[in-house]
Amino acid sequence: MVKEIGRAGIPVVHMCTVTPISMTVGANRIVPTIAIPHPLGNPALSREEEKALRRKLVSRALEALTTEVEDQTIFEV
Secondary structure (H helix, E strand, O other), rough: OOHHHHOOOOOOOEEEOOOHHHHOOOEEEEOOOOOOOOOOOOOOOOOHHHHHHHHHHHHHHHHHHHOOOOOOEEOOO
C-alpha cells in the first residue's frame, strides 16, 4: 500500500521494525522503530521517557516526509 500511495503523488513514511521488508515492498522513506510488539514505544521506560521516545520517532518521520528522495532511504533515529 505504501508504494501505491506514493505512486499517487502522496509522500509516505513507512515506520517499521524490520527495514529489509520495507525495502522489499518498495517504500521510499523508511524510519526504523523499536520492536515488533511495541513499534512506537517501550513499556520498560517511564511515562516521560516513553513520551520523549515517541516524540523523537514521530519527529523523524515528519522530517522524512518533507525530505525529497530519489531512491529508497532509511532515516535512522
